[in-house]
Amino acid sequence: MPELPEVECVRLTLEDQVLGARVTRALLHRRDILIAPGDPRGGFSRQAAWKSLDIQQRVKGLGARKLKAATYTPKDLLEGCTIKRLIRRGKQLGVIGECDPEPGAGGTDGERALIFQLGMSGQVLVEEGSRKPRGMTHAHLELRVETRSGEPRVVIFRDPRRFGGVRVMRSHAELLEHWEAVGPDALAITYRQLAPALRKANRAVKAAIMDQDILAGVGNIYADEALFLAGIDPRTLASKLTPPRVKKLAAAIPKVLNKAICSGGSTLRDYRDARGRKGEAQLEHLVYGRGGEPCVRCGTRLKQGTVAQRTTVWCPQCQK
DNA sequence: CTGGTCTCCTGATCGC
DNA sequence: TGCGATCAGGAGACCA
Numbered sequence: 001m002p003e004l005p006e007v008e009c010v011r012l013t014l015e016d017q018v019l020g021a022r023v024t025r026a027l028l029h030r031r032d033i034l035i036a037p038g039d040p041r042g043g044f045s046r047q048a049a050w051k052s053l054d055i056q057q058r059v060k061g062l063g064a065r066k067l068k069a070a071t072y073t074p075k076d077l078l079e080g081c082t083i084k085r086l087i088r089r090g091k092q093l094g095v096i097g098e099c100d101p102e103p104g105a106g107g108t109d110g111e112r113a114l115i116f117q118l119g120m121s122g123q124v125l126v127e128e129g130s131r132k133p134r135g136m137t138h139a140h141l142e143l144r145v146e147t148r149s150g151e152p153r154v155v156i157f158r159d160p161r162r163f164g165g166v167r168v169m170r171s172h173a174e175l176l177e178h179w180e181a182v183g184p185d186a187l188a189i190t191y192r193q194l195a196p197a198l199r200k201a202n203r204a205v206k207a208a209i210m211d212q213d214i215l216a217g218v219g220n221i222y223a224d225e226a227l228f229l230a231g232i233d234p235r236t237l238a239s240k241l242t243p244p245r246v247k248k249l250a251a252a253i254p255k256v257l258n259k260a261i262c263s264g265g266s267t268l269r270d271y272r273d274a275r276g277r278k279g280e281a282q283l284e285h286l287v288y289g290r291g292g293e294p295c296v297r298c299g300t301r302l303k304q305g306t307v308a309q310r311t312t313v314w315c316p317q318c319q320k
Numbered sequence: 321c322t323g324g325t326c327t328c329c330t331g332a333t334c335g336c
Numbered sequence: 337t338g339c340g341a342t343c344a345g346g347a348g349a350c351c352a
Contacts, residue, residue: 003346091346120345121330138330161329163346203323212347220345309325310345 002118004186004217005260005281006271007091010124013274014095015086017126018155021145023097026077030140033159034072035117035167075099076168078143081112085172089179090186090216092117093124096172113175119163125156126274132156141166155274186217187257191243191250198238198246205241206234207308209253218253220310221266221288225256228287233319234307259284287313 002010028034075081081097088094093116116124127133130152132142141157157166169175184193194215201208206227209218218226227234229252232245241249265271265279272278282289286296291304291313300317 117346119329119347122346159329160331161345163329201323207323210346311343 002091002122002265002271003219003222004088004091004257005222006265006273006279007088007093007118007217008187008261009265009273009279010118011086011088011093014093014124014126014155017274018083018145018147018153019086020083020148021153022082022100023078023080023143023145025144026074026079027142027144028072028077028140029142030162033140033157033162033165035115035165072168076112076170077141078112078114083145084111088185090182090212091219092167092179092182092216094169094175094179096175111172113169113172115167115169115175115178116157117164117167119159119161119165121161122157122159122164123272124274125158125272125276127154127156128152129154138162182212182216183214184216186215186222187254189215189250189253191247194250195243195246198241201238203238204234204307205232205236205238205249206310206312208238209249210308210310215253217257220312221285222253222256222260223310224288224313225286226252228314228319229256231319234312234314236320287315289313 073079078095078097080100082100083095084098085096086094087096095114095116097112097114099110099112116122118124128151130144132139132154136156136158138160139156139158140162143155145153145155147153157164159165167178169178183197197214198205198208201211201214206223209215209226210220210223224234226249230245230248232241232249260266260279260281263279263281263284264273264277266281266285287302290302291311293302294300295302295315295318298315298317300315302313303316304311304313306312
């Protein structure tokens, strides 16, 4: 379940593997993973997409369907583009492509961008070779690329449960505009940014820090970890937190995230980085997944319950 | 408007 | 060994 550290690990691996590579072909194997610009959940409704599913269909011509759909061209999925930048905000991964110049025209023909949202089970993988490996299931988008040194590689968006998706952005600027609506990145969160948002939040602090509009990047795992580190009961009303406690929390969040990045992210079930490697941050979880076990700090039995509709573990002694 | 609840989806795991 | 039930959870839709 990718949260910020896992997405950052994928980003770093992609940067290493395919920065500067040219996308020779974009293949969409499943259309309903696309999220249209401006549309909350895509130009293709999930049901309509399911009924009209065309396996291995090339992107071109999708817009001709009688769905209330945005029209996508291969270029929109970066075909003919060079991968210029790999950026991240919260749990979202942005790929910026610079398009090849049109024949006869000077300069380049602008930019295209994709945002990968991994959801629960999404992966972005880089494989050697010129096409997706045989037998790989749930590979919804395939970008065949040629690296700067001429090696064939393939970037694959794979997402068994399809809680994730790929957002099509017409330009780098549109991507940045989209991200402005998201909260500040959790890795660089400060007390000054966090405090006003929490003061207004009339709900459990755990729900508040998992709200991507308040803070981008914290999910269920690291919410529990950060709250433990800060010594705050996850059920505490966010608006009732005193400034010193918010300060503690603002410090704890980047701390747990950074630590997890250094360990390669948390692999609980199926998280892998872009090279298919597991992370090891799960070995360092102090509370997540440890309900009923003794607190590492005081030995008290860790409590497990539901907060903000999520399984939550905390120490009744250390977290008030 | 805010916050709580429902829902999407598949694979892993568990009890019998 | 097989199989149904249960659980996992990011985030948009929906509703009070």
